[in-house]
Amino acid sequence: MFVSGEADQFSLVPVFGRRSFVHDICFGDESYDSCRETLVRLLSRFEECRISASFTKSIFVQPTVDFLSHAVSREGLRADAKKLKAIAELSFPKTKKGVQAFLGALNYYSRFIQDFAVYGAALYQVREEDFGPGGDLSTAQRSFKALQTKVADVPILKHFDGAKEVHVMLFANDWALSTTLMHEHDGVMHPVRFCGRVLKDNEVNYHPAEKEVLALLLLLKTCYTQLTGRTINAYTRFSTLGWINTSKTLFGRSTQFAVMLSPWHLVVHRVTEDDSAFAQLRHSTITNFVGLDKALQRVAPPSKRTPMVRMDPELLYARLPNDHRGFVLSFDGSAKTPKRGGYESCAWILWRLPDWTIEIAASAYLENTTVNPAEYMGMNEGLRAVQAYGATDLVVVGDSRLAIQQSLGVIACLKESLLTQLNIHRELVARFQSVRYRHVTREYNASADSLAGDTLATKEAKTTLTEESRSKLEQLNRIHEVIYERPNREVTQVSTLRALPEDMVTQRGNFFDFAHKPSADDVDPLEVQEERRRRVGRAQDEELRWANLKLVLKGESSSLGYKAALEAWKMADRFVLSDDGLLYFLGENRRWGKDRMNETVLRLVVPTTMVQEVLQSCHDSLEGGHQGIVRTFHRIKADYYWIGLYAEVERHVRSCPDCSSSKSRPQLRGYCPGNILVERPLQIVSMDFVIPLPKSRRGNTALLLFQCAFTGFVMAKAMSDTSALCIAQAFEEYVNRRFGAAPLVRHDRDPRFMSEVFQAFAEMMQSRSRATLSYRPQANGQQERTVKTVMQLVRVYAEAPLQQDWDEIVERQVFAINNSQDTTRKETPFYLVHGWDAQSILKAMASSLIRGFGKQSDTLVWRREINRQQEIG
Template identity: 40%
Template structure:
């Protein structure tokens, strides 16, 4: 076998496995008793072989490790037979055995770093002394090397995963700190002073404790690898015994079997618990240990009765209970296939200590040992820290901090403010800027800046507020800090907080931390910090402060009322609106009042309510009569609202939906919008929308209202359904002689060939069906013209008509001029109607299917070698419609293939000795064939058009009708499934026959070819206007469920702000109000800090020349905003589509 091949060991291993397992053998030649030798040139793993069928077992019943073969036997005779079988196999496969390196007939052998005997398996490291005398590793790579060397023998170490957990948690930053001499000296002194006293070490530094535990674990692992137990071979005839163990943070289990009244280990299973598993009870942890040992030793234990020794009898209850839920039910299902005998040690583990082998550590000693090396594991905290409460008049310090950073570490700023309570005065405020900071680093530095401001102040109660959830929780100790840079900053903050024993940390949202946020944002903009000293700046910080609303306890009010914040003013900088959070009861009362007002303004509802309340003296007699008819179905509640409540004699389905609120006409659009257009409605169909509304609301003509609203929904009309109209077919164009009409198309976006070609042009003669193909590197008009001149014009001359789609290369002026020189007419298909060029479209599919059969290279670049040559096969195949081959219809004689040319088939040499006679017959047959083909094509076109027109349903599209246009092509990079395929609406200006119309596109943003086939259109659904409900006061304005507090399209101006130089003479508004004239543009972005997507609009103000960008949350012009977003959405949806002019 050649030396140096990477797969040589695998090939050699496979050959040995085949030989030892008896799967293959060398076949013999017929009549030759000698064995057939393998082919020396063939690969070793491809030697001709066949399965044995003699019923014999494998030679050894086991695998080998490359050239290391271990033979086991129960007796000397058995061993001799196995060795004899091995030698025969080696002789048969031409394998040689080194007698010098082999050992025969030994009770114990060393094999792959182990000692194997009839008693079991032992670990046998090559240099055990070097491993046990190894000093503590001083780098992460050296520690990983040590753990890797022990991992090979981890199955012999009873609690390897538990002891190694502390070492696996060490990081590079820990070793960097340990490398300092003062740190090593401090750790050594601490270890000598406290020893194993866990309570004493708990008051020391956490980093020093980690190294003490790591050194103890390191020493313990070295001791265990030096005294590894013997793992007995599993014997199927003996009962498996499992001993489970669990403590606060680890579990382990041992699979054992009884030999001479002593339990000896077969395998160990152990692991440390996850953070969520630390909260489990001791019995649940024992179940985890049992599941793990059953999983690891599944092949050994499956199908056998297993005895489980546990500390608690509750484990047996798990199998007897029938009402388990949650994880206990899942565990019971996992354990149900096993046959387990749960045995509780009534006297503790002392009861079975005499029966356990000495190599198994007693569980009580394990508990004592693991206390000193327990890793830093804590149960997952689920209870959020309470918000600190500050009572009125209490004196304390409050500090708030914030940090901001630019993207890609461009720099960061942080700020801190010191507040004195109960006055809430600013004592100190400072901001700083540092290059190369991340957001979290800036937040930590802001916390350290708070501690700087506290230097020299009296120590009393301290509350620290920040809007960084990560920093607050890491300093509290709720989550781990793993980033090296943040670990150092966190440790500095903890050291500084030791000087303030009475301190609390509180995470607040950004809106409540506006003072520190504005200070940090200003420092980030100017890229420099500042020390706040001016009184005016202090007043601004006090104005932005909202911490008092969270911290200071409020006295309960007898009648709570909704607080309404003033509307934010219009500024040129970054503005933020703070939405008022209303109580649920307040919102409910406001909406009830508006609905009641709207009901009282509608005549029939107001009259029906009077009738139900008994006030009929003001009603006309005819109204009283009509109200009496329907009055039994309505009720008025305590709030004065009218409800529809059908009597109990109605169907059961309607009886369950009692008390439906009667919605007046002016609020019906709000309800329809909520249940159809909003995110909660989901643009469902008529049936689903109607069912959702009728379960809770009622008005007369509800179904017709839903039907009209859904039918007129632009989003549903443009985003749902496919075309249903087919339109009549005028019949395809018919040619009367070869190359009179040529159809042209291309196969785009093919893999770039070795010659740089990526396109394949296809020409098809509509009379004969003759195909011509040409590979090209582009689709420009010049390339198309050159290819046509080379492949078509030079061979067959000019044609009368060229048929193609509306691709830009075909419609370019260059290609038009080229056809004009040749005297050819161009006939482009209608927009979005590829069926009009069906012959070329179908030939593209046929050529593509034939081409894929021959592509062989991985990158598919060899397609160009077959594309043009495949046209011979297509042109020499008989056409089903024409009855002849395209080649014959063009040339008048049939082409011969290479096989026909080399065989005496189809030869006419004897019959056609006279050229004149041969020429006459050819011409006569050719004329007959052309006549027959012309008639067949005419019949086929007529029959196809007749069958299509018989199934076409009449349509109602007429001139001046409004229609939607269907576009089914999406630009590259967009998802077709998410695209709106209907666009418009458009007005029909002209009918072109019965199959096409001309739509009006002038004055719109749609760049389309106006002539469209009927099958790509659908009528805009129109509904007749319904009678309008009479109002008591016809001048009443429309009521909205969530109407704004300010008039629409208005803006409140701050007295201290000026927008720009303005001409007061041109303004007809008040001095404190601005009116939105129009919205011109929109831009979106992402808040890098929190990931919130925001939208800003370019607003033109009435009376001002310069527009400004305004955040969406600060706009109060619902009608203008809705109209702009609707138009903007329509443009975006059309921009996704690909018109034929953009191909």
């Protein structure tokens, strides 16, 4: 490759003897001589590849070159001034197609327009109906004018320079994202590229800090080849981006963002309104993102699934003067869930103002419907009753926000069952002179709610009410508290804000502005482990058996009774007490060897109240991996002790719903004709594919497993490309780099394993490649069994509905498999390979960070010497 990016020496030439033509090649350099050298190399390469270039159409040694409707110069990249001038002089289109043509013309130059998606969002949502009578195009026209203004002042985009630092400015509001890529020239930030997009439906409700993370991810995807491997200085309004990039205690979407940002090196700079240093760094063509939200409200598009008209919430709902005379209809619907019967009811009450007397009060019993249709039916039946009564002006009041706002046209109705009721409602409303709406909360609509609840309880419709029932409903009525206009109170306002200093006037903050940024410095590992050990010791003291044993080990057995002291003395020889009061069991070392026969291992005594926690950690968690009764027992036995350990483990594993639902009974398909003899670790490495798998969030679709035939040690590699070359690279990375070349590689007859590429790789590593027979996969049975185990564990722990997190689970499950004791080898594969046992999280939390057990060892030696002298005596 050239330094500037053109292809240079390459051995391949066209196979067919045909000629090709090429156009639209633009290059430049710092000096004339370097440009001439590049041209000579380019023309020589054209001759080798039989590519022709028209000399008459070529231009050389130009300060500015017109290239694909752009003006390319040493200063940077300009847009075509003639085309931009034509766009800036356009009038507002009269059809939707004209708006689309305008956006299409601008889309080609969107990299020159900062916040293009922010200003153009309203134009993308224009409909044909908006150009007819009653249509509202005010927001679209403001967006059109704003884009024309930006087109007239498009900046010069600097060329991307790999030698300069990368600076990124992030912005996000309620409907769009925007990102600015910048370079620093002469102490001022100049734009290199603008990019952005409109938010998706599920992203609209994200916090602004999360939206800025989406803006950063958009830029990293768009400019991946330019930004990869570089340090990125990100300027943001929130400190959340830096917290996501460094914190180790994340959950939810923050975890996904942290995973996607993990390959990048970010330096986050938080910018506030009073940050004058950042304002001085910006070039005049770059708009500051701080405080921009208020200025953009005039071009805010309507939210999706809503009509185009944006209405003031204060004008949506009716308010009545205090002396109003007329009628108010209140309605409500109630329902029981299918588990409790699946029936519904609705009620409606007509009130006469200003006395708030009941003119009509009725209810209906419904079947086979839900709450929202019941609310609609209550409103529609009430309108029918009011029409029969003879009222022409009406105010409808209810606690169903959905029914009220869909009737007003504030939100769209997309459900067919509700759309039918909405059409009926509109037909009924057309028969009145005036219908206004008021949404109230349930506490103010207590009268209709009580009537609907009584109908739901008795399962009988009510058309007439007794005087007692009417008086009860009138007492429950609280609509008058919210429906009347607020009284105008003349309040003398004193402008005290002007007298305050400017630095004392602050804006309202949110949670992310005041939340403490988690840091590892806030947690002292010693304090955490001391607290954990203190709780374990206190739980041991709460059990009589262990409390008596502690008293005996402390030499305070005089406070115990004869039987209690006798029982404690019988067990005392097998237990030891630590300096901080924790009780340990002296277990025998399970390792083989003459030098280890007399060694003991301290196993923490687990109180009854903490048994389930240990079982959850060693069996149900990702470290445990649902490894069955025997393996779970050996895992717990290595570090913990309590009476009835095996029985408790057996009961827990047999009652585990994941184990019983995800694992099948073992099937005997025939006895093995003979195994390959292995004499040392990594002498024979077997490999197999698990394919196909759902596409994960990382883009992986296959799992490649390696396993040592001697130790059973498993290695896993999630892959998106399963070509023979990628397999060879994975084998070299996971096996050869860590353990050296394996003398023998065992695999099945997969075409990728049998290909010439992989066979040549094995020969280069001086490894023999042996494939099993197609009709007998049991010859590589250990590997096939591991494949089954891994996929069973993935089914247990998969949380995503589409199982897109399987590659993340596999990485953790390999640790669980390698640290489970093998029934045949009597050791864990991890120990056989490394010579030491990996420590679990639970053991690390319960252990002490104080290095050395000198005092415990001295105590143990002293007690053994006392016992020996007692035996001699």
